[in-house]
Amino acid sequence: MGTLHDVLLPRTLGAVTATQKTHQNISNVAVIGLGTMGAGIVEVFARAGLDVIGIEYNDQALERGRGIITKSTDRALAKNKITEAERDALLGHITWSTDRSDVSGADLVVEAVNENLDLKREIFRDIDAMTSEHAILATNTSSLSVTQIAAATQNPERVIGLHFFNPAPVQKLVEIIRTVHTDASRTEAVAHLLASCGKTPIVCGDRAGFVVNALLIPYLASAIRHYDEGFATREQLDEAMVEVGNPMGPLTLSDLIGNDVILAVCEYMYDETKNPLHAPAPLLRQMCAAGLMGRKSGRGFYDYVEGADHGPLIAEPPVTRHDELAGRLTAEYLNEVLRMVQTNYARPDDIDTGMSLGCRMPKPFDLLAEIGPVEVLRRQEKLYAETAQPAHRPVLLLEQLAQADDPQAALTELRAR
Ligand SMILES: NC(=O)c1ccc[n+]([C@@H]2O[C@H](COP(=O)([O-])OP(=O)(O)OC[C@H]3O[C@@H](n4cnc5c(N)ncnc54)[C@H](O)[C@@H]3O)[C@@H](O)[C@H]2O)c1
Structure with missing residues (x-):
């Protein structure tokens, strides 16, 4: 390379x-x-x-x-x-x-x-x-x-x-x-x-979703799964991810892209990888079966027909964990970003370029530097311990960065390599 x-x-x-x-x-x-x-x-x-x-x-x-x-x-x-x-x-x-x-x-x-x-x-x-x-x-x-x-x-x-x-x-x-x-x-x-x-x-390299979709779609799928599981209201979820620097929240973005498109990409990715992080949430399937494709059909997670207000798809849960959302979704996403680098699938600057030009999202390696590898590892370990999901296991590269004498310097070196 x-x-x-x-x-x-x-x-x-x-x-x-x-x-x-x-x-x-x-x-x-x-x-x-x-x-x-x-x-x-x-x-x-x-x-x-x-x-x-x-x-x-x-x-x-x-x-x-x-x-x-x-x-x-x-x-x-x-x-x-x-x-x-x-x-x-x-x-x-x-x-x-x-x-x-x-x-x-x-x-x-x-x-x-x-x-x-x-x-x-x-x-x-x-x-x-x-x-x-x-x-x-x-x-x-x-x-x-x-x-x-x-x-x-x-x-x-x-x-x-x-x-x-x-x-x-x-x-x-x-x-x-x-x-x-x-x-x-x-x-x-x-x-x-x-x-x-x-x-x-x-x-x-040649894997389902290449760079942009391979990172974007699992992030959207995870957000939908968190909504489906009653982690937060749709507004809390979207607001949390806008605060991280995204131009819009993941549910708003799914409605814009089309929930049927998100479902189809999740399916082909899951088909290839059998990675549970690529599996569509049951709610996404139900929405597509019900014709709630998003903006283009007039209704998705939100309403788009003037005057219509069906309210949220999931009634407000009695207890939410919305304050943890940004931390969870970001750690999960950055873990996948580092997996791409760890496996020599794509280079850090190419991933940064892909996500910023392709999705107008913050550069993942800027996000990693801002939060810091130590904190990202802590969040990912917590997620892994809580879900016992092998796909959530922190990648080696994240562990190495977090355990370096100077994690920020190690990250800078990785980006320059
Ligand atoms: N539409 C998108 O947003 C998008 C984005 C990136 C990549 N792609 C990919 O690009 C490819 C094309 O997608 P599209 O959206 O332009 O599809 P499209 O249906 O608009 O165009 C496909 C064209 O291929 C022609 N075609 C079919 N059989 C042919 C043949 N034997 N010889 C010559 N021409 C033939 C059709 O007449 C048609 O004009 C697909 O592989 C798709 O996955 C699409």
């Missing part, structure tokens, strides 16, 4: 200059699937001056994808974000096709078709045979195993995950997922390319 580290540090990315904009010898990009994400990804690369071919499976779908890009660039023009000449130049970099074999000239192929493993594997098997051997093959999957997709090819070392966030032209963060096979020089090339396109890439 040493060289990659140097490449990926945000300060290094900030220093990418026009003369370095060689795009690491990647000048032709193919994007397969021009839906919400694929169309946005075409725009990102075309705006940076790369030649992009957008591929769909029939003329109708191609027209739809083309329409998404035209609308998006027209909107950017109307808002004076680009000039007419820039819009024309951007569109001039794009060609269109319904023939998958047109990937043959690409240096980078980004697949963004529907979230279906069989379909993605079929496409990767094909494009592996259709492209030249230097080409990098990327999938924009959000929940499937990149390793399983790569395994459909003869050359898994050139397969990576490229997880753009929605809307791709706007969101700076991109998670680059390396599998056990992925060749580091290719990860590096893609990181440089993304930086030169104005994106902020972070790198992680």
Whole structure:
């Protein structure tokens, strides 16, 4: 990870200059699937001056994808974000096709078709045979195993995950997922390319949820579980986590994302990990079965239809432990953050970047420094003793930091490594 580290540090990315904009010898990009994400990804690369071919499976779908890009660039023009000449130049970099074999000239192929493993594997098997051997093959999957997709090819070392966030032209963060096979020089090339396109890439291994969802979703699931168990009222819970520095409380955030989406991500994560911290609370299932999806359905943990007031889902418990909430949820979250570092899954600065750019949450390592490793360990040990839940066992790295002669210095050293 040493060289990659140097490449990926945000300060290094900030220093990418026009003369370095060689795009690491990647000048032709193919994007397969021009839906919400694929169309946005075409725009990102075309705006940076790369030649992009957008591929769909029939003329109708191609027209739809083309329409998404035209609308998006027209909107950017109307808002004076680009000039007419820039819009024309951007569109001039794009060609269109319904023939998958047109990937043959690409240096980078980004697949963004529907979230279906069989379909993605079929496409990767094909494009592996259709492209030249230097080409990098990327999938924009959000929940499937990149390793399983790569395994459909003869050359898994050139397969990576490229997880753009929605809307791709706007969101700076991109998670680059390396599998056990992925060749580091290719990860590096893609990181440089993304930086030169104005994106902020972070790198992680191939586990359900990558970095951002793997930390955010269990945190939301835990908050919902605490609410379900009568730990606090919905307002107490949300307020406690806003006080920690989050832009909104976890129940408000679940309603905003959609409780059905949270349930689906919990399920795929639990399916892969069998980690009880990823299991959805019974209340979340009940809410989804009852259609309480959150903001989009008009009701979730709170009401969103004007004048409606159904009151809380859980009647106010006679005894609450709301004063312990922030401490518990934060310790549990930071324990998982350190597990990622302990297992070499992701680097501290990448995790900080992911959570601050992806969720507008405080940087986890700032939070850890603020509370202090000794206090986080004390809280986590208490949680572990109380729940007897193996998943709550403090990770070795947390113990090491807390037991160092100078825990803050040890933490600073870890962050700089
Ligand atoms: N929507 C999001 O917020 C989001 C965010 C990050 C990642 N993702 C991931 O990105 C991928 C695409 O998601 P989306 O939301 O853009 O889906 P979407 O349904 O909007 O688009 C999928 C596109 O793929 C096309 N397609 C299907 N089969 C094809 C084939 N054989 N050849 C060429 N094109 C084909 C469809 O016509 C459609 O236009 C998924 O893997 C998803 O998990 C989605």
